[in-house]
Amino acid sequence: MSLFFFYSFLYFVLLVSLCFSSSFEHHLCSPTEASALLQYKQHFEIISYASYNCDRASFPKTKSWNESRDCCTWDGVTCDMLTGHIISLDLSCSQLFGNFHPNSSLFQLHHLHTLNFDNNYFNYSSIPHNIGRLTNLRHLNLSDRTFETMLHNYFTNLELLSLFNVNISSPIPVNISSSLRYLDLGYTNLRGVLTESFFLPPNSFETLKLSGNHLLKGVFPKIHRRHTVNGVGYFIHRHLCSLNHLNLYGCQFSGSIPDSIGNLTQITELDLSLNHFTGHIPSTISILKHLTIFGLTSNSFSGEIPDVFSNLQKLRYIDFFNNSFNGPFPASILSLTHLEYLGLSSNSLSGPLLSKASMLQKLSELDLSDNSLNGTIPSWVFNLPLVDSLWLHNNQFSGLADEIKTNPTLQLLYLNNNQLSGSFPQSLVNLTNLSTLDHSSNNITIDEGINITFPSLEFLLLSSCELKDFPHFLRNVKTIQYLDISNNKICGQIPNWFSGMRWDSLQFLNLSHNSLTGHLPQFRYDNLQYLYLKFNSLQGPLALSICNMSSLILLDLSHNYFSDSVPHCLGSMASLTVLDLRRNNFTRSLPPFCAQSTSLSTIVVNGNRFEGPVPVSLLNCNGLEVLDVGNNAINDTFPAWLGILQELQVLILKSNKFHGPISTGSLAAKVFGNFKAMIKLDDEDTREINLVIKGHDIELERISTIMTTIDLSSNHFEGVIPRTLMDLSSLWLLILSHNNLRGDIPMKLGKLNMLEALDLSWNRLTGKIPQELTRMNFLAFLNLSQNHLVGPIPQGQQFDTFENDSYGGNLDLCGLPLPKQCGTSDSSHAPQQLESEEDEGESYFFSYSFGLVVGTVMWSLMFKYRKPKWFVDYFDGLMPHRPKKRAQRRRT
Numbered sequence: 019m020s021l022f023f024f025y026s027f028l029y030f031v032l033l034v035s036l037c038f039s040s041s042f043e044h045h046l047c048s049p050t051e052a053s054a055l056l057q058y059k060q061h062f063e064i065i066s067y068a069s070y071n072c073d074r075a076s077f078p079k080t081k082s083w084n085e086s087r088d089c090c091t092w093d094g095v096t097c098d099m100l101t102g103h104i105i106s107l108d109l110s111c112s113q114l115f116g117n118f119h120p121n122s123s124l125f126q127l128h129h130l131h132t133l134n135f136d137n138n139y140f141n142y143s144s145i146p147h148n149i150g151r152l153t154n155l156r157h158l159n160l161s162d163r164t165f166e167t168m169l170h171n172y173f174t175n176l177e178l179l180s181l182f183n184v185n186i187s188s189p190i191p192v193n194i195s196s197s198l199r200y201l202d203l204g205y206t207n208l209r210g211v212l213t214e215s216f217f218l219p220p221n222s223f224e225t226l227k228l229s230g231n232h233l234l235k236g237v238f239p240k241i242h243r244r245h246t247v248n249g250v251g252y253f254i255h256r257h258l259c260s261l262n263h264l265n266l267y268g269c270q271f272s273g274s275i276p277d278s279i280g281n282l283t284q285i286t287e288l289d290l291s292l293n294h295f296t297g298h299i300p301s302t303i304s305i306l307k308h309l310t311i312f313g314l315t316s317n318s319f320s321g322e323i324p325d326v327f328s329n330l331q332k333l334r335y336i337d338f339f340n341n342s343f344n345g346p347f348p349a350s351i352l353s354l355t356h357l358e359y360l361g362l363s364s365n366s367l368s369g370p371l372l373s374k375a376s377m378l379q380k381l382s383e384l385d386l387s388d389n390s391l392n393g394t395i396p397s398w399v400f401n402l403p404l405v406d407s408l409w410l411h412n413n414q415f416s417g418l419a420d421e422i423k424t425n426p427t428l429q430l431l432y433l434n435n436n437q438l439s440g441s442f443p444q445s446l447v448n449l450t451n452l453s454t455l456d457h458s459s460n461n462i463t464i465d466e467g468i469n470i471t472f473p474s475l476e477f478l479l480l481s482s483c484e485l486k487d488f489p490h491f492l493r494n495v496k497t498i499q500y501l502d503i504s505n506n507k508i509c510g511q512i513p514n515w516f517s518g519m520r521w522d523s524l525q526f527l528n529l530s531h532n533s534l535t536g537h538l539p540q541f542r543y544d545n546l547q548y549l550y551l552k553f554n555s556l557q558g559p560l561a562l563s564i565c566n567m568s569s570l571i572l573l574d575l576s577h578n579y580f581s582d583s584v585p586h587c588l589g590s591m592a593s594l595t596v597l598d599l600r601r602n603n604f605t606r607s608l609p610p611f612c613a614q615s616t617s618l619s620t621i622v623v624n625g626n627r628f629e630g631p632v633p634v635s636l637l638n639c640n641g642l643e644v645l646d647v648g649n650n651a652i653n654d655t656f657p658a659w660l661g662i663l664q665e666l667q668v669l670i671l672k673s674n675k676f677h678g679p680i681s682t683g684s685l686a687a688k689v690f691g692n693f694k695a696m697i698k699l700d701d702e703d704t705r706e707i708n709l710v711i712k713g714h715d716i717e718l719e720r721i722s723t724i725m726t727t728i729d730l731s732s733n734h735f736e737g738v739i740p741r742t743l744m745d746l747s748s749l750w751l752l753i754l755s756h757n758n759l760r761g762d763i764p765m766k767l768g769k770l771n772m773l774e775a776l777d778l779s780w781n782r783l784t785g786k787i788p789q790e791l792t793r794m795n796f797l798a799f800l801n802l803s804q805n806h807l808v809g810p811i812p813q814g815q816q817f818d819t820f821e822n823d824s825y826g827g828n829l830d831l832c833g834l835p836l837p838k839q840c841g842t843s844d845s846s847h848a849p850q851q852l853e854s855e856e857d858e859g860e861s862y863f864f865s866y867s868f869g870l871v872v873g874t875v876m877w878s879l880m881f882k883y884r885k886p887k888w889f890v891d892y893f894d895g896l897m898p899h900r901p902k903k904r905a906q907r908r909r910t
Contacts, residue, residue, distance in 0.1 A: 110135065526546075
């Protein structure tokens with residue numbers, strides 16, 4: 019016992035002496051290396067947002083660096099405790115801001131094994147070549163979007179290299195370090211073809227991440243198993259047999275997955291999403307018993323999903339979204355006790371879901387949407403103990419199980435676009451924590467006596483059902499933010515209990531496409547931002563109280579029977595951006611739009627009985643894009659002053675009583691020059707347009723982006739086709755038919771290379787059809803009939819697709835598609851050439867006719883492209899009815 023105390027005493031003395039020695043005699047850290055770190059520190063500022071993208075908490079590690087402390091105790095610094103040399107420097111998430119100098123003092127730390135600069139801000143510095151002097155480096159992490167570099171093979175001994183988000187913009191070099199076990203080159207702008215030699219020895223990867231390089235191509239390599247010769251084992255592609263992480267997300271890889279994938283026996287994460295892979299999933303995946311993540315999203319895989327998941331008990335994540343898989347739901351997936359996410363949406367799976375109990379005890383998200391699954395949705399789907407989101411929409415389910423238990427975790431439930439029918443499912447009442455319920459586009463009704471609480475409900479979508487009354491259970495809902503009960507069979511007046519609800523959180527309300535009658539009540543929704551009441555039978559004047567909803571951004575009262583004058587306050591609401599009063603019986607003068615506010619971007623009052631002039635207060639609407647006052651009784655001269663509004667893209671003045679003297683000079687050219695939004699062309703805009711030809715009329719069914727249409731048809735305009743039209747590079751449709759236009763068709767019309775439709779029929783145009791018109795590569799509709807055109811019809815490009823009716827009534831036209839061959843014309847048919855007086859006619863024409871410029875705006879997918887839902891819904895009435903396309907929620 020005494021010996022024990024003796025040795026204990028010696029150990030204590032030794033500890034004290036060591037502490038005394040390190041505190042008062044010398045530091046363990048090399049002074050030269052400490053000085054190098056302090057010098058490096060001086061080149062950077064500490065700014066918190068420099069590490070804003072960190073998954074973990076960031077803090078300024080270099081703040082602890084000072085000469086009074088041993089550098090081996092500084093944050094981020096690790097020393098060899100025997101030699102005192104710095105062997106590891108971890109400055110990730112350190113809020114460093116500044117340039118990384120090519121001759122940094124950091125390169126004096128020759129003993130470094132690990133260097134990590136992840137998530138700082140290096141001001142797009144190039145990674146210095148001198149970093150190659152650190153020959154002892156084993157782990158290098160320079161992942162940062164503010165670095166730029168070219169790949170070089172400086173590090174012959176590197177085992178880990180992470181350059182995630184560094185702008186490399188080059189092919190992968192063939193001679194990359196053969197010692198690498200971990201390589202992350204995700205989102206580095208790599209390009210070219212990744213050949214199979216990259217996967218051959220001496221490379222021996224355990225982790226390979228090449229995600230987000232959309233210019234990188236390649237195929238999935240074959241993986242050979244171990245062979246034995248005379249008892250001696252060797253590997254072909256042995257490196258891949260040890261691979262445990264392979265991420266090729268968002269590249270351009272193609273081909274199929276080989277059956278030899280079963281030889282990746284150590285693989286834990288496999289993500290091949292967003293590529294061009296084809297073929298089927300090999301059944302040999304059943305061997306990959308260590309697999310935890312399996313992603314095949316957005317490829318072209320087909321066939322049945324092999325029902326071989328029983329052996330993959332470590333799987334936590336499966337996402338096969340957006341492929342062409344068919345056949346039944348693979349039952350063996352229900353045995354995966356660790357699965358947290360299952361996404362099989364946007365495929366062609368069919369048949370019912372198995373009703374047997376599921377073992378998915380850890381599943382939090384289930385997405386089976388956009389398939390052809392049918393039958394009854396079994397109870398296990400709703401009874402999963404941890405599930406919070408169910409996407410079952412766009413299938414053919416016809417019923418719900420009766421024995422749904424109370425599930426406190428389920429928050430999002432999408433059942434829309436199925437074949438559910440009958441009364442609102444009583445079994446859903448037990449889902450008391452739902453925040454979102456989409457039951458739209460099903461044949462359901464709601465019984466008045468149903469007892470539903472839904473105390474946490476925020477989003478309720480019941481559009482396109484069979485509702486005949488306002489859902490009475492809404493009396494019990496206090497938290498609603500988004501309510502859509504449009505496209506139902508609700509009739510009668512809006513009940514007082516509904517309009518009197520104090521829904522302080524309500525921001526979106528859609529009651530459109532019902533049979534509502536009576537006056538518009540005074541809603542008490544102080545924070546309402548979007549109100550849709552279109553296509554009902556509401557009537558009477560608008561009360562001033564409508565302006566009490568001061569948060570309104572969009573107000574759509576179109577296609578009703580409202581009458582009398584519009585309250586002036588409606589044109590001056592501070593937040594109002596879109597106002598649609600189309601197709602009502604409003605009278606008297608237009609309200610003074612933008613008299614006190616400049617937020618309005620869309621004003622539509624088409625199809626009423628407004629009188630008086632266009633209010634000059636519109637000049638205050640700086641962001642106005644759409645102004646439609648057509649089909650009224652407005653009595654005014656042409657408002658040329660609207661040219662000041664440089665964002666204006668749609669101007670409709672047709673069918674009114676515009677009048678007054680026709681100005682001379684170049685007024686028309688100035689007007690078109692000022693409407694800059696009609697001239698500019700956005701190359702990023704997508705084009706999706708359907709032209710429906712009914713006789714000689716053109717109807718636009720769907721247009722995906724703001725576009726410019728000039729329709730001056732069926733008037734008494736005279737003169738020549740003006741040359742100023744050629745400046746409208748974003749013009750998509752030009753319709754000048756049924757007028758008295760004369761002169762030639764300008765050859766410069768061919769410069770309108772975005773034009774989709776050109777209609778010059780029923781005029782007095784003369785001369786030849788210019789060959790330059792064949793340059794309009796997008797031209798889908800052409801009508802030059804009933805004029806006095808002569809000579810051969812141009813050939814080539816789109817002109818080869820037009821039929822006889824595009825040219826009828828021009829007796830001296832010849833050539834295909836007309837039966838008349840050129841060279842056989844009767845000179846008696848040739849009309850007398852009209853005098854041109856081009857400049858004067860052009861000025862006359864546009865000074866007045868620009869009042870009938872029609873710009874038509876339609877359809878982008880809701881919540882998916884640049885136009886928000888209100889923008890799409892607003893234009894719902896401009897075009898013929900189209901089936902609604904729902905914007906599904908997509909996991910990111």
